[in-house]
Amino acid sequence: MSIETMEMDTVEKIAAIPIEQIDVSRPSLFQKDTIGLFFDRLRKEEPVHYCRESKVGPYWSVTRFDDIMAVDTNHKVFSSEAKLGGIAIQDMHSAEGALELEMFIAMDPPKHDQQRKAVTSAVAPSNLQLLEPTIRERACHILDDLPVGEDIDWVDKVSIELTTMTLATLFDFPWEERRKLTRWSDITTAAPETGIVESYEARREELIECAMYFKGLWEQRINQEPKNDLISMMAHSPATRDMPFLEFLGNLLLLIVGGNDTTRNSISGGVLALNQNPDEYRKLNDDPSLITSMVPEIIRWQTPLTHMRRTALQDWEIGGKQIRKGDKVVMWYLSGNRDDTVIDRADQFIIDRKNPRHHLSFGYGIHRCMGNRLAELQLRIIWEEIHKRFAKVEVTGEPERLFSNLVRGITKLPVRLHAR
Amino acid sequence: MVKVTFVSSNGTRREVEVAEGETAREAALFNGVPGIDGDCGGVCACATCHVHIDPAWIDIVGRLMEGAAEAELLQFAEGANQYSRLACQIPIVTTLEGLVLHVPAQQY
Numbered sequence: 219m220s221i222e223t224m225e226m227d228t229v230e231k232i233a234a235i236p237i238e239q240i241d242v243s244r245p246s247l248f249q250k251d252t253i254g255l256f257f258d259r260l261r262k263e264e265p266v267h268y269c270r271e272s273k274v275g276p277y278w279s280v281t282r283f284d285d286i287m288a289v290d291t292n293h294k295v296f297s298s299e300a301k302l303g304g305i306a307i308q309d310m311h312s313a314e315g316a317l318e319l320e321m322f323i324a325m326d327p328p329k330h331d332q333q334r335k336a337v338t339s340a341v342a343p344s345n346l347q348l349l350e351p352t353i354r355e356r357a358c359h360i361l362d363d364l365p366v367g368e369d370i371d372w373v374d375k376v377s378i379e380l381t382t383m384t385l386a387t388l389f390d391f392p393w394e395e396r397r398k399l400t401r402w403s404d405i406t407t408a409a410p411e412t413g414i415v416e417s418y419e420a421r422r423e424e425l426i427e428c429a430m431y432f433k434g435l436w437e438q439r440i441n442q443e444p445k446n447d448l449i450s451m452m453a454h455s456p457a458t459r460d461m462p463f464l465e466f467l468g469n470l471l472l473l474i475v476g477g478n479d480t481t482r483n484s485i486s487g488g489v490l491a492l493n494q495n496p497d498e499y500r501k502l503n504d505d506p507s508l509i510t511s512m513v514p515e516i517i518r519w520q521t522p523l524t525h526m527r528r529t530a531l532q533d534w535e536i537g538g539k540q541i542r543k544g545d546k547v548v549m550w551y552l553s554g555n556r557d558d559t560v561i562d563r564a565d566q567f568i569i570d571r572k573n574p575r576h577h578l579s580f581g582y583g584i585h586r587c588m589g590n591r592l593a594e595l596q597l598r599i600i601w602e603e604i605h606k607r608f609a610k611v612e613v614t615g616e617p618e619r620l621f622s623n624l625v626r627g628i629t630k631l632p633v634r635l636h637a638r
Numbered sequence: 639m640v641k642v643t644f645v646s647s648n649g650t651r652r653e654v655e656v657a658e659g660e661t662a663r664e665a666a667l668f669n670g671v672p673g674i675d676g677d678c679g680g681v682c683a684c685a686t687c688h689v690h691i692d693p694a695w696i697d698i699v700g701r702l703m704e705g706a707a708e709a710e711l712l713q714f715a716e717g718a719n720q721y722s723r724l725a726c727q728i729p730i731v732t733t734l735e736g737l738v739l740h741v742p743a744q745q746y
Contacts, residue, residue, distance in 0.1 A: 287678070287681065287683060290683070291681075291682070291683045291707065327710070331710070331713060334714055335713060335714060338714045338716075339716070342716040342746055343716060343743075343744035343745075343746050344716060344743065344744060573679075575675060575677040575686075576677060576678070576679050582678055582683035582684055583683055583707075583711070584710055584711065584714075586683075586684055586685075588714070591744070591746055
């Protein structure tokens, strides 16, 4: 349900909640897609907001663009360290039987810097260009196989398939077994309560299987001439080739997770946004060169990760509010991306915006998304090829959304394809 | 106005004029010089306005300061070296008349 079609009483009810009782961590608000109304209130009435009680404990919400930028670029005060709780509103926790993977996204300098530097060249734009022809060719195959004029689920048939295909290409992963990558990505971030894994023990077993599989690929690549895929690059690069195995695995999984449901949901979210804004769809059909600015606009509009979290290492003031040492501080990118004091007509999807990359979806500062240019490359290829084949990807039913306060996901999107 | 020359990775030179007090990032963006993105809006938060200062100018512009936010960001940029700076952190002053900046093939 979108805000436009929402019943009036819901809108009025949200407007009547006392501000101190607002808890934007409830996953149901994201699933029902009413969360925007809550963020609108917080940005206007209390842009840095303290929630005293919630299922994830007490936390601060930072909701305006500039305040989010100030927190994100101040890593000396606002820590990402896993041991302090990590990077999501739900604390990272050590559970019995869990396999602890070290990832630099949940580290502070100096360790963060060393590890990030080691793998950063793997997704550098100059390397990605070498992979572009293969990504495009495989995208073409997937799109050519789709039935025209029939009802299909865009998420399953296209978004997941295209994202998995790209990951398999990046790692030169055995093609027939590529859905393993999707599975390993899903379980890396899963806790038993999500239903994705049965227990931490079961997750551990699957991750060990994943580790052994990648160990095999690593050994195969290290004995071959260097190639363009990420595993070969890491096996041959002086910065990464002597990395302890668990560290290698953690970094590898970070690359997979980072490129999995984020891109998947941007592919789905773009189709939905164009259908909700027929004038924009017309603009695209009239001038496909707008794909260049549409891609970052889709990433802003979808905001595939709703937030990142930090922990205050000392007392600090944000937007006039006193944050205490040890407090949990949540930067709501989804809210900052709708802040119309910084983004012109922020509540509208406009594919030919000026400065479309001025958004928060990738974060800012030293933890800024390392794959941001890859994400854009993928979406650009996909939209160029969709445009060549289909006059319209028509949404024919209500989308279903993910029950999550972190991943802004679309789980089902019924569509019908119209040939060009 | 101060004259600044941007040299692209294929050797194309573009001379632009910029008002004192603007930054080198604005000099590029306001004059449509390709290759400088400046995603964050010019607040040293994204490293997408990476330039290489011409060696003849590096000591006048100044090098990266170790430990500063600019250096922390640039350490992850593709092709960063001893001449790397972020254009948003270079305020244009009259002593920079004739400054030459090299634009990398891609921002990251």
